[in-house]
Amino acid sequence: MRSLIRYLASYLVDSFRERVAPDDFPPERIRRVWALDAEAATVARRFFPEAEVAVGDRGAGQHDAVVIPMRGGEIGLRLSALLGSARHRLLVPSPDYVYRFGMRRGALALAWAVVDRLLLLPLALLWLGAVTVGLYGSGLAQAGREKTGRDR
Numbered sequence: 417m418r419s420l421i422r423y424l425a426s427y428l429v430d431s432f433r434e435r436v437a438p439d440d441f442p443p444e445r446i447r448r449v450w451a452l453d454a455e456a457a458t459v460a461r462r463f464f465p466e467a468e469v470a471v472g473d474r475g476a477g478q479h480d481a482v483v484i485p486m487r488g489g490e491i492g493l494r495l496s497a498l499l500g501s502a503r504h505r506l507l508v509p510s511p512d513y514v515y516r517f518g519m520r521r522g523a524l525a526l527a528w529a530v531v532d533r534l535l536l537l538p539l540a541l542l543w544l545g546a547v548t549v550g551l552y553g554s555g556l557a558q559a560g561r562e563k564t565g566r567d568r
Contacts, residue, residue: 436514445466449468451482457471459506478501
C-alpha cells in the first residue's frame with residue numbers, strides 16, 4: 417500500500433514540475449534559502465549565490481526559496497518544505513537536474529494540469545478498458561488472434 421501511495425504522489429509531483437537553470441529565475445533578489453541537506457545547499461549556492469543558505473531542519477521558517485532533495489532524508493521535513501510559504505520550491509533528484517515545483521505560466525496552467533491528470537487521464541483509461549472489454553465480449557479480439565496465428 418505504501419508503494420502505491422508513493423507512486424501516486426510521485427505521479428502528481430511530476431505533473432507540477434519543470435526543469436530550471438539559474439538563469440530562469442527573476443532578477444529579484446532571493447535573500448534566504450533553506451536547503452534540507454548538504455547536496456541541496458550546494459545547489460542553493462549555485463542558483464542563488466548572494467543568498468543566506470540555512471541547512472537542515474534548523475532552516476525551517478520564512479524563506480524566499482527552498483531546495484528539496486527528492487530522495488533520502490526525513491519525509492516529514494521534505495513535506496513541510498514542499499507545503500511551506502517559500503516562493504520558489506526547487507526539487508533536486510541529482511545535482512545536474514533541478515526542477516521547480518509549480519507552474520511558471522500561472523493559475524490557468526495549474527488548473528489545466530490538475531484537470532488533465534486527475535480527471536481526463538482516468539476517464540481515458542476507463543474508456544480504453546471499456547473498449548477492450550467490448551472487443552473481447554464481441555469476439556473480435558479472439559477472431560483477430562486466430563487470423564494472425566497468435567493463439568497459443
